[in-house]
Amino acid sequence: MFSVIMAGGSGTRFWPASRERLPKQFLKITSDKTMFEETLERVRRFSSDDCVYTVVGSVHEELVLRISSLDSRQVLVEPIGRNTAACIGLAAIHLARRDPDQPMVVLPADHYVSDIDDFVRTIQSAADAASSGGIVTLGITPTRPETGYGYIRIAGQAESEPGARPGNAYRMDRFVEKPDHATAIAYLADGRHLWNSGIFVFTPRTILAEIDSHLPSLASGLREIDSSLGRDDYGAVLARVYERLDPISIDYGIMERTTTPVLVLKCDFGWSDVGSWQALYELRAGECDDRANLLLANAQAIDSQRNLVYSVSDRLVALLGVEDLMVIDTPDALLVARLDRSQDVKLVYTKLKESHGREV
């Protein structure tokens, strides 16, 4: 099957390690490889090398070619970010030229999976269901009342679908925005809400037909791009079309509007979108020292506990008598914050950008 790694996102929650030019998917935070490389390794478990594609912003094309063994044909470049519907549509017209009926998995480049074998089996089930024209998405069994994720509300089970293992396949009811804390607790209790993983499987033919039906302006733009494929003016057409596209997500642009039943596979493969420094700390808790310090750096912690230290350099970081902090060390900026203020790192980023008139 095809894999399409969406690597266009630009995050600020990992500032100062992440910047506009170096978003989270290109950081080595979950291991000594970038999250993009980790994702690439995962998809190669079910897609042959030449069936792996990625969609990136132009600023990251060179980086991706350098850290992956993808050739330039496999790296689709968006001139500007226009959210996931456009990203997936662009990939679909490229893949449709090769085989419109071969399932394509689309997935973000910056997610973490602990049980990769289970992940691979799930994607293979999803591809089975998608190959006959279905739309499949992966919903993650929630393990806490998380307010940082969107949710998928499920309706009845759908075990008769091809690819559905007993007990894990549901019809989608609808996508739900990030809830407040009380609502998240209710979601966790009712068993009808799964975390929205942002992972989808369908054929190029299916998703392009859906775009035709529900996003006519995107569909017309994609037809223009499609007709320029292989021509010298491809880049110019792409830029012109993207310029006028409205940003809209695949969730709301297609999934919420489609009349085709959407199959939700309920998953438990240890998934995280690693949305903050604190999420990273929790994810890698097993690597902490005996006083719960996660030292992803040349660091020495003295009389200190429950701290996260992350450095992109070999610079020595010494902690003395401190608790519950994160120390994020980069060549041009240093962040020292309470770890439980992870969600506010974005605020620091914005504040600094405002006061400096540019990203810092």
Place this chain on the structure above:
Amino acid sequence: MFSVIMAGGSGTRFWPASRERLPKQFLKITSDKTMFEETLERVRRFSSDDCVYTVVGSVHEELVLRISSLDSRQVLVEPIGRNTAACIGLAAIHLARRDPDQPMVVLPADHYVSDIDDFVRTIQSAADAASSGGIVTLGITPTRPETGYGYIRIAGQAESEPGARPGNAYRMDRFVEKPDHATAIAYLADGRHLWNSGIFVFTPRTILAEIDSHLPSLASGLREIDSSLGRDDYGAVLARVYERLDPISIDYGIMERTTTPVLVLKCDFGWSDVGSWQALYELRAGECDDRANLLLANAQAIDSQRNLVYSVSDRLVALLGVEDLMVIDTPDALLVARLDRSQDVKLVYTKLKESHGREV
């Protein structure tokens, strides 16, 4: 009068800003000048330019020549540190060649004084008392039960001495080691104990005579050095003599042993030896932002209070939601510590030196 700035000390309490090669007196911590330069400015208030001398370790000779307008004749280099008695003796033999009866003020390069006018008046009084052959030292009226300083116990008043202003001149009883907390409280209450400033005034003739009487081995070494003054083998003789000298302080080597009465001038000119990062924070409290953050850096503090940030570079330091910390940022090492653990920075330094097998 002569001034002799003792700049040979090597401290570790300001690690990682201070290193063996860059001790506290060469840091810009009390202002945007180094403490050495601040001291130099102060002594120029009572010593003409050509009467200012400094004693440094060989590793700092070049640095001192660069940051001061002293010429090489005024920069006396010790091949190895042998504590203050040797340092002062070396200066005294050089100065005795110019004028053995002109008072010399000897003072550490790494102390802070807030009321410089009062300091200058005090030194002038001390020089008056010293020019007739007396030994004078400055004792600081204690303002808190400080356990980090040595003390001078005073005996009766000595108002008849030349240079003694009414009420401020005492006979020295003896020097007292750094006390424990309970003792320091008693010292503060009894009014008979002053902080030992390490500042002395006497003539070269007087101090050399004292060395002759109480430190015969140093005296004989100094005679050897003296006889080589102006000769090509001065450096070689200096090295040979220093190698075999026992390190001893002027306090214990001379002041505790002399039969000449030592005059103590009681001072209130806002003195500090700036012994730790916390001492620096308290010293410069007036420069804090409205949430008591002392930001000696390109720093931004968000929802944070009572922190000290010091950086030797322009690197941005952002604080988020943190309190009572010090963040000391240097190109090759970073320290994040509770500010009230300032006294243990030395411990961090030692621990790192042990684990790395060298200074870090």
